[in-house]
Amino acid sequence: MKLNTRLLLSAAALTCVMVSAGAKEHLKSLNAGFIDKNVPAKVDFYDHVTKGWQNAHPLTPEHARYGQFNILNDSSEIRVKNIVLGLAAQNPAMGTVAQKVSTIYEQAMDSVRRNKLGAQPIQGLLKKIETAPKEKMEDLFLMMHKHYSSPFMGVGPMEDMSNSKAYAMYVGGAGLGLGDRDYYLKKDKRNTEILNAYKKLIVDQMRNAGLSKKDANRVCKNVIKIETLLADSTWTREESRNLPAMNNPRTMTQLKNMYPDFPWDRFFIETMNIPTPDKVIVTELNTVKQGNDLYRTLTDREKKDLYLWQAVRSAAPYLSDNFSDANFEFNKVMSGVSQQRPRWKRSLSATEGVLGEAIGELYVERYFSPESKEYMIGLIENLRTALGKHIINLPWMSDETKLNAIKKLNAFTVKVGYPDKWKDYSTLNIDPEASYYDNMHAAQMWHQDEMLSKWGKPVDKTEWGMTPQTINAYYNPMANEIVFPAGILQAPFFDINASDAENYGGIGVVIGHEMTHGFDDQGCNFDADGNMFNWWTPADSEAFRNMTKGLIAQFDEIEVLPGLHANGQYTLGENIADQGGLRVAYTAFIDSQKKKGVDIKSEEAKIDGFDPLQVFYMNYANLWAQNIREAEIKSLTTGDVHSLGRNRVNVSLRNIAPFFEAFSITEGDPMFRPENERIIIW
Numbered sequence: 001m002k003l004n005t006r007l008l009l010s011a012a013a014l015t016c017v018m019v020s021a022g023a024k025e026h027l028k029s030l031n032a033g034f035i036d037k038n039v040p041a042k043v044d045f046y047d048h049v050t051k052g053w054q055n056a057h058p059l060t061p062e063h064a065r066y067g068q069f070n071i072l073n074d075s076s077e078i079r080v081k082n083i084v085l086g087l088a089a090q091n092p093a094m095g096t097v098a099q100k101v102s103t104i105y106e107q108a109m110d111s112v113r114r115n116k117l118g119a120q121p122i123q124g125l126l127k128k129i130e131t132a133p134k135e136k137m138e139d140l141f142l143m144m145h146k147h148y149s150s151p152f153m154g155v156g157p158m159e160d161m162s163n164s165k166a167y168a169m170y171v172g173g174a175g176l177g178l179g180d181r182d183y184y185l186k187k188d189k190r191n192t193e194i195l196n197a198y199k200k201l202i203v204d205q206m207r208n209a210g211l212s213k214k215d216a217n218r219v220c221k222n223v224i225k226i227e228t229l230l231a232d233s234t235w236t237r238e239e240s241r242n243l244p245a246m247n248n249p250r251t252m253t254q255l256k257n258m259y260p261d262f263p264w265d266r267f268f269i270e271t272m273n274i275p276t277p278d279k280v281i282v283t284e285l286n287t288v289k290q291g292n293d294l295y296r297t298l299t300d301r302e303k304k305d306l307y308l309w310q311a312v313r314s315a316a317p318y319l320s321d322n323f324s325d326a327n328f329e330f331n332k333v334m335s336g337v338s339q340q341r342p343r344w345k346r347s348l349s350a351t352e353g354v355l356g357e358a359i360g361e362l363y364v365e366r367y368f369s370p371e372s373k374e375y376m377i378g379l380i381e382n383l384r385t386a387l388g389k390h391i392i393n394l395p396w397m398s399d400e401t402k403l404n405a406i407k408k409l410n411a412f413t414v415k416v417g418y419p420d421k422w423k424d425y426s427t428l429n430i431d432p433e434a435s436y437y438d439n440m441h442a443a444q445m446w447h448q449d450e451m452l453s454k455w456g457k458p459v460d461k462t463e464w465g466m467t468p469q470t471i472n473a474y475y476n477p478m479a480n481e482i483v484f485p486a487g488i489l490q491a492p493f494f495d496i497n498a499s500d501a502e503n504y505g506g507i508g509v510v511i512g513h514e515m516t517h518g519f520d521d522q523g524c525n526f527d528a529d530g531n532m533f534n535w536w537t538p539a540d541s542e543a544f545r546n547m548t549k550g551l552i553a554q555f556d557e558i559e560v561l562p563g564l565h566a567n568g569q570y571t572l573g574e575n576i577a578d579q580g581g582l583r584v585a586y587t588a589f590i591d592s593q594k595k596k597g598v599d600i601k602s603e604e605a606k607i608d609g610f611d612p613l614q615v616f617y618m619n620y621a622n623l624w625a626q627n628i629r630e631a632e633i634k635s636l637t638t639g640d641v642h643s644l645g646r647n648r649v650n651v652s653l654r655n656i657a658p659f660f661e662a663f664s665i666t667e668g669d670p671m672f673r674p675e676n677e678r679i680i681i682w
Contacts, residue, residue, distance in 0.1 A: 025607045029492035029502040030619045032608055042669035046649040049618050050625035059627045061339030064635075067626025067645060068492055072471045076363075076487050080348055080469060083362045097358045100430040101351060104443070107436035108347030114436055115320045119209045121437035122315045126209060129307045137300055138263055140307065146271040147445065149310035150174050151303075152230075152291035153262065155272070157455050159478040161247045161281065164530035165459055169268075169280045171255065172246075173234055173287035176227050177313070180639050184224075184231035190634055197333035199224060202309055204326040208319075209312045222305040226294060233290035237639075238569040243522050246283040247532055255280055259292040274455050317350070318437040336631030352467065354443035357423040360468035360486075364418045368468070368486035375496050376416045376484060379503065379588075383511045384409060386588035387580075390682055396543045404527070404535035408518060411528035413461070413481035417489070418468040473510055475517035477526040482514040492622050501612040504589035505619035509581040512588070516580025516682050520573040521548055550679040551575055554655075558647055560633055566647060567637065574642045578652045580682035582620065586658055589616055613662040621649045655679050 034052030041048045059066055084105050092098030107113070119126075125148075132140045144151055152174050160168035178184065178198055183191050199220050206216035239245070256264055268276045282288055295303075316323040328340045340346075352359055391397070391405045428446045430439050454460070461479055466472060469487045476483065484507075491498065494507040517523045524544065527533040536544070555568030555575060568575070593600050593612070600612040607615050624645030636644065643651070653659045654673040665671050 024604075025499040027502065027608050027610075027615070028495050028498040029506055030615060030622050032610070034622075034625075035618070041663040042665045042671050044650065045617075045653060045663070045671055046621055046624070046646045049621035049649075053622070053625040054627050057625075057627060059629065062337060062341050064335035064337045064632035065626055065628035067628075068623055069471050070626075072487065072490055072493075075490070076469050076471060077345055077348055079363060079367060080352065080359055081344065083359055083366070084348065084351060095426075095429075097355070097425055099432075100425060100428060101355050101358060103430045103432050104354060104436075104439060105347050105351045107432075107439060108350045109343060110436070111321055111343065114318075117435055118320045119323075121319065121435045122209065122311060125311050126308060129304055129311060132304070134300055137303065138266070141295070141303070142263070142266060142271045144307050144310065145267065147441075148314050149307075151306055151310060152295045153259075153288050155267070155280075157451065159459050159530070161243070161478065161526075161532040162249075164478040164480075164526075167454055167457070167459060168249075169277045169455075170283055171280050171288055172283035174230060174291050176231055176234065177223070177309075178227070180237065181231040181234040182237075182638065184228045194333060195224075197330050201326055201330040204329070205312050205316055205323060206309065208316075208322050208326060209308075211308075219305040219309055222302045223309045226298065226302065226306050229294060230287070230290060233284075233287045235284055235287065237567065241522060241570065241573065241641075243525050244532065246281075248282040248285060249279055250282055251279050252276060255282070258282075258285075259288055261292050261296040272452055272455075274452065315437055315441075318440045334631065334635055336629035350440065352469070354440065354447070355425060355428075356467035356469075357419070357464075358425055360418060361422050363469045364486050368417050368489070369496075372486075372489055372494070372496055373417045376489060376494070376507070377414065379508060380414050380416070380482070380484075380511055382588040382592060383508060383515060383584055384412065386591060387512065387515050387584045387682070389587060390580075390584060394682075396547070397540050398537050401536050401540040405519065408480065408526075408528040408535075409515070411480055412515065412518065413479060415464065415481060415483040417484070417486045419462060419464045421462050473514050475514040475523065476530075477518065477523045478530040480518065480526065480528060480530040482511070482518075484511070484514075492619060499607050499612070499615065500589060500592055501607060501615035502619045504585050504592070505616035506623060508585035508588060509578075509620050509623075511581070512584035513577040513581030515584065516577040517573065519580070519682055520576040522573050544681070547679055547681050548572055548576070551579070551681070554651055554679065555643060555647065558651060560637055560644060560647075561630060564634065564637060566643060571641055571643045574648075575652065576681055578643075578648050579655060579679075582652060582656060582659075583680070583682065586616065586656075611662065613658065617653065617659055617662055620653075624648050 031053070034050065034056065036048055036051035039047040039051055057066055057071075063070065084101055087098040088102035088106065090098055092102060128143075129140060141151065145155075154170075154172045154174055156170060157167040158170055160166050176184070178194065183194050183198070202220040202223055203213075203216045206219050207213065211219065250258065252264070265276050268274055298306075316327055324340070324346075331337060388406055388409055391402055391409065394402065397405070428443060430443065434442075459479075461481075464483060464485075465474060465476060466483065466485050467487075468485050470485045471487045473482070473484045473488055475481070488494070488510070489507065492502070492506050493510060494503060498506075518526075524536070525532050525534075527535050534541075552568035552572055555566045555571060558566040560566055589612075590600070593605075598605055598612075605612055610618070626645050628644070633644065636642075642648070650671065654671060655678040657675075657678075660666070660672060663671075667674070
């Protein structure tokens with residue numbers, strides 16, 4: 001059966017709302033003054049484009065890394081600060097959103113009051129943990145889960161991987177204080193340094209909470225013991241990308257038989273305030289078993305020490321400065337920073353953390369135009385059409401699988417700017433007389449109750465996973481949606497008055513990136529409706545896996561620091577999406593210029609002396625301009641699914657033939673990769 005191209009692409013008709021060609025265009029998102037002619041494009045394209053930017057933006061002590069995202073975030077923070085201060089200046093009435101926002105921000109800024117209170121706001125909780133008798137240990141476990149942390153296992157509702165219209169109850173591992181298992185289990189110099197810093201953090205914070213040095217050391221010893229045992233059963237970073245392996249439905253009877261020591265009925269009825277579910281999905285079978293076994297075998301003293309640490313750690317950001325100072329000392333080791341972020345920035349982050357959409361509603365009223373939203377929707381449809389062309393022309397995929405891929409592409413839900421329905425905060429109580437900690441805890445409980453209230457109801461597909469002011473974008477496989485908050489729709493990503501080359505090389509690649517996530521090593525497991533379903537033929541699936549092996553190898557060979565290599569398996573999804581975004585945005589850009597009748601190779605099409613294709617690729621590199629500390633490189637290489645910015649540019653572009661043509665890169669040049677070694681997936 002041959003595919004009918006016209007039929008399949010009809011749902012993604014070529015829409016174009018670009019600024020019309022005419023007057024000579026000039027660079028707006030890309031600063032040509034930052035191009036370093038001493039580093040030729042054919043030698044190191046990343047440095048060629050960004051070296052001047054790096055020199056102009058040296059790292060300040062508060063930053064572990066600083067790049068284009070940070071510049072936009074700085075701008076967004078100023079905007080949000082003005083919004084928040086404006087609300088406070090209105091002397092808002094109790095119970096209004098303005099009162100809630102201004103109270104949280106003012107309490108976060110009020111270090112005098114918090115320093116006077118010290119650890120007092122959590123003393124009652126610590127005493128309750130410490131004095132619980134043996135017969136109340138189960139109650140203590142349930143209380144911790146309800147209010148403060150997730151000891152020994154994690155439980156919560158989320159879209160069912162097999163039926164995205166309904167919520168399922170998920171049971172998984174408890175999580176680790178250091179995030180990654182390697183910090184506990186691999187005894188190299190870097191991991192030992194971080195583990196020792198973590199031990200110091202535990203002791204310091206327990207001392208800040210009022211414990212004696214002896215008791216603080218005991219807590220530290222028991223916490224490290226427990227978290228190390230949990231780490232031993234926790235999946236590796238690479239294993240965590242295997243989504244089908246996480247889809248393990250079990251009946252409640254099976255769950256109780258597998259993990260008999262947890263009080264399951266009490267947990268759901270008392271802690272989550274819902275009836276015991278008929279079934280759950282266990283994400284990490286062995287990790288939950290380890291949690292169950294530890295819950296059964298640990299002494300009450302060991303459990304209490306874990307609970308004490310988890311209580312103090314969750315409260316620390318909202319207590320006196322000695323708590324935040326201790327957190328910062330640990331962060332210095334993790335990231336290499338030498339100065340805390342200003343208090344007002346930390347206060348804004350806390351306020352947005354609990355009232356983000358309330359602030360976002362005001363943000364888009366002031367800073368996001370209807371014209372920008374319309375422009376973006378046109379760009380997205382152009383990219384959808386381009387990706388459809390790529391799918392249809394894939395030489396390695398059968399027509400049967402192509403049909404399913406096109407069906408999924410055409411079913412993408414597109415969200416731009418802000419939600420159609422705003423979150424209602426009317427039932428959230430923020431009391432100016434209460435402590436900052438008590439108000440933040442109340443807000444966290446409100447968000448938890450809001451999440452649990454969804455249980456038994458259909459999934460609300462209109463919800464957003466980011467606030468409008470966020471400088472980011474995402475693809476959600478279980479909603480099959482691509483989402484672009486207003487915050488990222490600024491230069492150098494997006495400028496309604498910039499050239500097509502800049503916009504397609506900026507936000508166009510981001511759009512293509514998020515679309516390609518629907519077909520990366522994780523997204524490919526979900527169908528057009530967002531359900532985990534194998535829509536691939538066995539041969540196509542095998543061909544896809546073989547190509548991903550080649551992409552993994554390309555990144556594995558990169559030495560990010562002496563002796564430290566990138567992790568191609570862990571970053572595979574993002575690397576697939578980067579390459580796909582570049583290729584699809586290129587096709588959409590070429591099509592848009594043909595539609596306008598623009599000859600991109602003509603002298604008239606040049607933009608400040610650069611060919612449009614050069615501008616396209618340069619603005620892509622420009623997105624990832626940054627300076628970064630060695631400690632942060634180590635931390636990101638361990639724990640971030642994204643490749644470092646330099647590799648997102650240089651490694652990805654070395655697979656793309658039009659890039660070589662744009663900069664006359666040929667065999668023998670460092671940026672060149674022979675055709676038989678290039679990996680082209682989407």
